[in-house]
Amino acid sequence: MAGVGQERVVIVGGGAGGLTAALSFGRTGHEVVLLERDPLPVDADPEAAFTAPRRGAPQVHQTHGFLARMQVLLRERFPDVFEDLLAAGGTTMPTTANLGEPEPGDEDLKVIIARRTTLEWVLRRAARAEAGVDIRTDAAVQGVVGSKGQVWGVRLADGTIVEGDIVVAATGRRGDVPGWLAATGVDIPEEIHESGLMYLSRWYRLPPGFDVLGLDPKLGGDLGFVKYLGVPGDGGTLSITLAIRPDDGPLRAALSDPDGFERACRILPGPNQFFTGPDPEPVGGVRPMGGLLNRIRRFLDDAGHPRVLGFHAIGDAHTCTNPLYGRGVSLAMVQAVLLRDATVAHPGDHVARAVAYEAACARDVEPWYHAAVEMDRMGADPSGRTTMADNPIAHVFVAAQTDPVLGRGLARLWNLMATPQELAADPRYLERAAEVMANPDAYPIPPREGPTRDELLDALAGDAALA
Numbered sequence: 001m002a003g004v005g006q007e008r009v010v011i012v013g014g015g016a017g018g019l020t021a022a023l024s025f026g027r028t029g030h031e032v033v034l035l036e037r038d039p040l041p042v043d044a045d046p047e048a049a050f051t052a053p054r055r056g057a058p059q060v061h062q063t064h065g066f067l068a069r070m071q072v073l074l075r076e077r078f079p080d081v082f083e084d085l086l087a088a089g090g091t092t093m094p095t096t097a098n099l100g101e102p103e104p105g106d107e108d109l110k111v112i113i114a115r116r117t118t119l120e121w122v123l124r125r126a127a128r129a130e131a132g133v134d135i136r137t138d139a140a141v142q143g144v145v146g147s148k149g150q151v152w153g154v155r156l157a158d159g160t161i162v163e164g165d166i167v168v169a170a171t172g173r174r175g176d177v178p179g180w181l182a183a184t185g186v187d188i189p190e191e192i193h194e195s196g197l198m199y200l201s202r203w204y205r206l207p208p209g210f211d212v213l214g215l216d217p218k219l220g221g222d223l224g225f226v227k228y229l230g231v232p233g234d235g236g237t238l239s240i241t242l243a244i245r246p247d248d249g250p251l252r253a254a255l256s257d258p259d260g261f262e263r264a265c266r267i268l269p270g271p272n273q274f275f276t277g278p279d280p281e282p283v284g285g286v287r288p289m290g291g292l293l294n295r296i297r298r299f300l301d302d303a304g305h306p307r308v309l310g311f312h313a314i315g316d317a318h319t320c321t322n323p324l325y326g327r328g329v330s331l332a333m334v335q336a337v338l339l340r341d342a343t344v345a346h347p348g349d350h351v352a353r354a355v356a357y358e359a360a361c362a363r364d365v366e367p368w369y370h371a372a373v374e375m376d377r378m379g380a381d382p383s384g385r386t387t388m389a390d391n392p393i394a395h396v397f398v399a400a401q402t403d404p405v406l407g408r409g410l411a412r413l414w415n416l417m418a419t420p421q422e423l424a425a426d427p428r429y430l431e432r433a434a435e436v437m438a439n440p441d442a443y444p445i446p447p448r449e450g451p452t453r454d455e456l457l458d459a460l461a462g463d464a465a466l467a
């Protein structure tokens with residue numbers, strides 16, 4: 001195996017997290033082997049990547065928004081990859097218009113407009129170009145090899161053992177990390193909160209000349225029984241998602257039908273802004289996706305000691321958040337970089353590195369798990385009048401639309417640029433939020449804009465006009 005300075009890193013999974021980890025470790029002089037079970041052919045361009053099947057990560061074909069935190073991470077840590085993404089057709093877009101007088105840091109508050117498949121295409125090319133990174137595709141890992149809490153490699157489906165000083169699970173939502181480690185006698189507890197949602201998404205091509213930057217930045221909405229968003233991508237694409245409860249059979253049936261889906265898009269405020277001029281052209285049918293959960297896995301025991309050495313998880317394999325908040329890919333990339341930083345800070349020291357990495361995750365990632373669970377809880381009323389309306393924070397959200405202090409604070413929060421704890425420690429934000437909460441009637445919650453569930457179902461059935 002490699003010496004302490006250049007440990008050999010085996011990464012399982014070539015999604016956003018695994019590729020970012022491969023780049024991070026490869027560029028630090030580590031020997032990297034990335035094992036991915038999908039074929040991942042070398043696609044000629046973003047369009048080929050867009051149409052390529054992706055069995056191991058089917059969500060790449062669902063709507064994805066990319067937050068300011070990712071833009072800053074790419075710009076600061078991988079500027080060449082950021083340039084490539086822009087050259088491939090990605091753009092950036094300010095997240096909010098109401099910040100008042102510019103302040104330092106405002107320039108960071110820009111999201112990335114790009115298809116998920118284009119982002120991965122760019123990351124794959126960059127990782128493949130690294131001399132120290134060996135990407136092996138069609139390589140399904142069956143489990144880890146190790147004993148007594150120490151992992152030193154992985155076993156492929158064909159029985160081959162691939163050894164490493166560090167094994168990184170970047171296996172996504174469905175990778176069985178606890179099962180793998182249980183086989184070596186390690187118990188990894190996990191907490192799970194189901195989001196109670198399923199996605200129905202459809203892709204479109206926008207008409208030539210469509211002004212994406214002229215869009216209302218509020219691309220989605222929440223009517224309780226349906227939450228929805230329309231997100232443009234590179235290459236003149238648009239993806240629209242209607243998120244519903246999986247047990248709402250009638251709505252699911254109506255919206256799974258391509259015509260029903262499109263009629264709903266024309267009705268719902270937000271998606272409808274894409275249908276006011278020449279029609280966007282649909283690409284394929286309505287893609288369903290369920291099993292959307294919040295989940296966190298605990299790799300330190302109650303005394304703060306690592307449960308396993310030589311093994312780390314990043315991305316969804318570590319912490320998974322409700323996709324509706326658009327945080328998963330940014331957090332997976334953040335964790336890839338945090339793990340590289342902990343490894344560089346503690347070469348050859350499995351214990352110190354695990355403790356440092358998990359402490360960084362507790363600071364930078366875990367708050368978003370709790371925030372997602374809390375937001376899910378507040379917005380979980382399917383009646384259309386969510387419990388948010390009874391929550392004083394809802395008035396702060398209303399005030400933030402015109403108040404620069406609150407607007408900036410929440411824009412930083414939604415974009416992973418400040419954790420809830422950091423926002424709660426900002427005296428200017430706190431003072432304004434307290435003023436609003438003391439005088440909520442000055443910031444009334446506007447009535448929901450859009451149809452009720454029954455009105456929408458009637459309209460989709462075509463036997464009633466919307467009021």
Ligand SMILES: Cc1cc2nc3c(=O)[nH]c(=O)nc-3n(C[C@H](O)[C@H](O)[C@H](O)COP(=O)(O)OP(=O)(O)OC[C@H]3O[C@@H](n4cnc5c(N)ncnc54)[C@H](O)[C@@H]3O)c2cc1C
Pocket residue numbers: 012013014015016017018035036037038055056057059060062063064065066067139140141142170171172173175199289292314315316317323324325326327328329330331332
């Ligand atoms: C419907 C939906 C919508 C989403 N929308 C957004 C969004 O708008 N913005 C956002 O930031 N995030 C979003 N997310 C979350 C985001 O997709 C995930 O957080 C992100 O993919 C996590 O990256 P990852 O690298 O951890 O895992 P993945 O991207 O899932 O990659 C895991 C990889 O591991 C491979 N793999 C798994 N097991 C093995 C094995 N045994 N051997 C070899 N390879 C293996 C898989 O084939 C896959 O390539 C969404 C998720 C869903 C489900």
